[in-house]
Amino acid sequence: MIQLLDISKTYGAVQALKQAHMTVAPGRITALLGSNGSGKSTLIKILAGLVSPNTGQVLLDGQEVFIRSGNDAKALGIATAFQDLSLVPMMTVEENLLLGDEPTRLAGMLDQGSIRQTVASLLERFSLKCQPQDFVQTLPPSTQYMLEIAKAVHRRPRVLLLDEATAALHQDEIDVLFKILRQLRNEGVAIVFVTHRMHEVFELCDEAVILRSGETVKSGPVSDFSLDDLVYYMTGQRMQEAAAYEGLTHKAGQAPLLTARAISLPPRVKDITLEAYAGEIVGIGGLEGQGQSDFMRALLGASQIFSGQIHFDVAKAQFKQPADAIKAGIGFISGERNREAMFADRTIAENIFAGNTAKGRRFTFLKKSAVNRFANQAVDTYQIKVGRIQDAASTLSGGNQQKLVIARWIAMQPKLLLLDDPTKGVDIHSRLEIHQILRQCADDGMAVIISASDTDELMDIADRIYVFYEGMVSGMLEGENKTHEHLVACMMGVCHIQPERQEGGA
Amino acid sequence: GGAEQEVKKLKLASHNSEVEGNPYRVRYELDIQEAAKAALEKGFDISYASFVSNWDPATETQQLQNSINEGYDIILVNPVASTGLDPIIEKAQEEGITYINCDVEYLSEDVNILNICTDQYYLGYKTASYAGEILGKGAKVVLISAIAGNSANDFRDEGFLKASEEAGLEIVGRYNHNWSNTESQQIMTEIINSGMEFDGVLVSQCADAALAAYDTTGAKLPKFFGFGDTGEYMQRVLKINEAETVMPYIVVSNPPGVGASALNFGINQIMGKELKDDVYESGNEKYHSIYLPSKIWFTDQNQDEYKEMAEAMAPGDTITYWLTIDEVAEQYFK
Amino acid sequence: MSTFADSINLSLRRFRRTPAFTGFILFVVALMLNIIMQGIASGRPLAFFQPRSYGSLLMANTPFILSAMAQSLLLIVGLLDISIGIQFALVNVVCIMVPQAFGVPVWVGWIAAIGASLIISAAIGACSAILRLPAMLVGYAFIFIIKGINVSIMPTPQGKVPRAFYKAYDSLVAGVIPVSLIVLAAVFGLWLILKRRPLGKHMYAVGGNPRNAFAAGINPVAVQMKANLIKGFIVGVGGICLTLMTASGNPLQAENYGLRSLIACILGGLGFGGWGSMACGMFGAWFFVLIQNTVYYFFSFLSKVVSGFSVSSYWQNFVSDVILLLGLLMTIITAKEQRNTLKEGFINQFKRGERIDP
Amino acid sequence: MTLKDTAGKLPRMDFKLLWMRFTKSPAAVAYALSALLFALTIIINPKGFNNNFIGSLILLTVLLAISSAGQTIVLIGGGLDFSGGAVMSAAAIFTSFTMDSKDGLFLQVLVMCLAMGAVVGFLNGFFVVKIGLPAMIVTMAVSNIVSRLQYVLTAGSPAGWAGPAFINSVIHRFFDVIPSIVLYAAVFFPIVFWLLQRSRFGKQVYLVGNNKQAAYLTGVKVNWVIIATYVISGMMSAFAGILGAGYKATARVDIFSEYAFTSLVAVIVGGTTFSGGVGTYGGTIAGALLMTVLSNLLTTLGLPQTMRDILNGLIIILLLMMYNRSKAVRQ
């Protein structure tokens, strides 16, 4: 139904798409795959009218069409849920869902009755528990993503584009979504589904289109591909088995680097006790919103705990602000990179140097060459793909931006590194690289605490996993306890596993 | 003249469009206060309140309306613009309030109020005539006016132009300083920079800042400069011409005391006196405007008598004086 | 009974969450102060409630209040215009000069004036919405341009409005309702209608996040242009009020309405882009006006009770300005709920579409 | 395609690249435009090419550049400071009042004015951080009060003159051309450059301006940095005011109030953006030069005031169009 032919797009010096092509058929779900920065979002945005291609054609039912605005896309029956959302945060759920599509009655006045009805049924269909009058910015990210999708689905599109729609969703929400998508497929809607989670591809999708560096390298029915194939086409390399890691790294009798005891921080964190030793990677698991982020921020001093004690590096630590924690040797990497980590308008070099910028005496002379040397070293060590280190950081793709943020901290050599879901939306390949980097750090004596929404990832990387459930630790998985089943059970709060070693548990 | 012994209480409201940053207006208000105090001798105990509209016609209207409601006896207005108060003036007069307009002339034929102004035309005329005397026929001058569209400025410009024509001066450039010291210095600097040839500078006040431009550019002084009336201007020209006449100039006063004089017109009216028949001869009958002549002016030739006065002034201060109740009565009332 | 109380309670709680709450509180405080101060100063406790008293207050300040209401529309769509003040002078100049120069009836002058205001607003809209220049500096540049135009059309203050017109404007309908209040109510009615149409929603969306509004099929440029034109219309009406109030023309007046209306809007609780309503602008402007009036009476009172006290007028400005700063400080309490939104909105206004959503 | 690929190829490509880089640098374009307008001024009025012109061009540019320095820093840090004009005026009044035609008081004046600027700047910063309202509004309110205070304290008519030696140190001409204010610039410009480009503090300002939340989580003391930008801005405005007093010889209330906007325009034309995190002081100096040359050109044209105003407005719009267009929604 929709065909994209020879699409090219450059952003300044970056070539995002090189004669890419894609065909989407009605009644099929097409997976659009590719590693970070391969141009998936760009392709989606071209269809949504947000990006104008430099060359190429878009055919709808064999006719060439020009999509110059969101309005054009709407007229052609294309609806999109964007990777970076298109909700207006200061407006209500109701207003957002119907934005640009408001029902009117007499003399062009809004039809309040029909608005109320439509919104109620939409919220029910997506099992959303928010109120129509809630302001969107007060809702948790996963709900916002569901709203974004609901808004697109409500348009009754012929073509539905979902750009990493599931990245921030919980499993139950994903189930609801997949049900709706299958239903739409049966109704003959053409769906494009972008994801980095390969099992979703096999579970849901019919077709696959694979981009690499802006080129379409392969397309065909999903049944023709194995996981290995997909990864090979996306990255150009065969996947190496990550050596499963087992065994404890800290020696018995070693003092923990960090001890958090009975931390509470209403409303999310109720009672958390946790230890981390130098040289190990501690995972924090759990469904989203169980207090993981708040807990990490409390460790960092970005929010103040209500009760409990934190000991860091032997001393009692109650940091008033992140600056103090960082001075004491803690690093923090947020997965919300656009909002909380990137300095998009500044250069790559400055971004890498940022941790160093924040630390130390303010009014001393900083040599430019010193900054550049520091940055170049990090770029080389962590294999970040950059043009020039003097380019703005916004020119990097998502995955490379995340590597940059990680490089920023690791180069600072903190004693303790906190990572809050750092690989959200990062492709498999880069993700493995990041894991390797973290493992290396731990081997060099750093303590790493990482929270992740992805259970596989936690299983792969963490030595021990604390599972959070409703602001408490529902399980500490270690050694043979560390299994997928235990993890999921603890996440759901149906199982409590506490190691004997830990006296003051929950 | 009523009962000399009995003290009559009067409430005076002075409405002004600006005070801040304008030494002229500061002095204007101070002079009114002094004149109000001085009226005690004549048996008037005048309480004074002043209101500033900051160049906003709405605030002005509202404050005037308040003053009418509050029952003031004399309202003295230095208005934001030379039109736009007809409705409020009518109301004031209906209430029997003595409404006097001063300084910025109020140009309406539809209301009958007294306008007490300094003769602005004369300021420009006097300056340009003296420039003509000094520079001779055919000399070139630049003219820096104040704000285009302001009535006082326009009267002065008429005077400048008229006298220039009579004296045969050629105006080679016209500019505005918008009554801003900074702009005045900047524009003079730019005129000097342009390399334009001229013999004299005609400037509608803010002459001190224009003169400062000669310091900062280091350019050769022109053959004539005028007019200004601030302490700074006088101190500068006196210093330049200390030993010998280096740069002929003129100081013409535009006294802020005009408000105080106007108050004394009002008091005379309250005393029940009537204006002489010929008061508008040197004014404008149409608008009931009386133009008070500028009493003090001096040049490089008679500067010595004024030296002491000039040196005692703050840089921003202007020469001031006003007509007492008796002087007004004698000169303007029957 | 209790359900009635509950529902009042509920609407009160809801009102506290609205942006207009800030402005409303300030307004009420200023109004109280004014009533009390005026009562004390004039010796009649209810002096404020005389129709003549509040009538003239309204009449003189309707142009300024309209300027804040017009400004609030721009703030909602993420723009602002500090040349709004001098635009009032433009309307005034055209109102006066068209009948004077062409001998046409007064109302033709009014239509021409509204037309001129619309044209200027379209030009400013073109610069800020289509060319995407920083709105504040566009306004700064247009202050020069409009001044130049005004003085070219009307070199010196002049002109007249027929007596019947300005008398009518300054009259009271049914002896209690000032005509200017009706004008204000009509403009506010316009807003109420606008808010209940898709365009109203689209304005909030464009102000909140133009890129996302665009993605939703809204044309941000068109919405911003429309907001500019509606603003132009309100300025036109306000300029006519100004003309009726002063009954004459002045090419250089009301310039400071530009910055003052902006401060009034922020005081009233509007954010830069997608937050607040016209009510915010209105309440903010009222606060301004009432405080000024209160200060007048305060000093008038002082000069009465303290014999020999002569008011050096600069104190009035000083006191008014200190109160304004206090007003800003007070918003810490009154606008607690909206605080964070406002902060984000400000960054948003300049980053336009670059915003990264939570 | 990276730089290295193009380097070896045809020189025309190099030129293209250079051109691209040139157009990407607001400072370079502002300098080029200044040169162009300068040439235009000279062509229209060849007599204008004289020592006076060059000298006062430098003098006014330096004065504007110094008074815009604080604004540059604040804008880069994501704020806006409208009190520059009021602080400058207050410092100028204080300078002429204290010096009162006497020499040898420069240090005392410097210390006291900088202290005054720092206090006002601190109030600005503190209120911006604490009230949380837009900086533009808050600083405007503070600025109004600073203006009113000048009035209250001087009764509207400030007294005194700057010391003669000090005046001379600002306006003296070396070789009849170069004004001595460049000596101040020679100290001041490098300090600003160091502060913004070569100090940790400067880098922090950029980070805070670009992404406040990220800077906070990266360990920057954000509020401290924001308040510091306002304090520094206040001090720099105060310094500009001192020099202004030397330039004017004596001061009036609100004498430099217009600088609040002129400096802002110079900064923006020099490529600093409203959104924060982007900009350089070099750009600001170029912007100051451009505004000064432009003003001269308008005078040279000798147009009536109305045309001058209209043209001035249109040219500001044109200048904004070169660099300060925000990105289109559709890319």
Ligand SMILES: Nc1ncnc2c1ncn2[C@@H]1O[C@H](COP(=O)(O)OP(=O)(O)OP(=O)(O)O)[C@@H](O)[C@H]1O
């Ligand atoms: N606005 C932009 N300006 C400059 N470069 C951009 C912009 N948007 C995308 N790019 C670049 O274009 C390339 C493709 O980006 P795109 O967002 O399409 O990747 P993606 O496949 O969606 O990646 P991810 O999986 O990380 O979301 C990347 O190199 C990116 O850095």
Ligand SMILES: Nc1ncnc2c1ncn2[C@@H]1O[C@H](COP(=O)(O)OP(=O)(O)OP(=O)(O)O)[C@@H](O)[C@H]1O
């Ligand atoms: N961008 C927005 N999106 C959704 N709701 C908003 C937005 N901005 C404000 N609101 C809320 O919606 C309310 C609209 O309803 P309400 O009628 O109470 O408004 P108001 O502030 O009283 O304005 P008005 O009196 O002009 O209608 C706003 O007051 C505010 O609480």
Ligand SMILES: [Mg+2]
């Ligand atoms: Mg993407």
Ligand SMILES: [Mg+2]
């Ligand atoms: Mg309401």
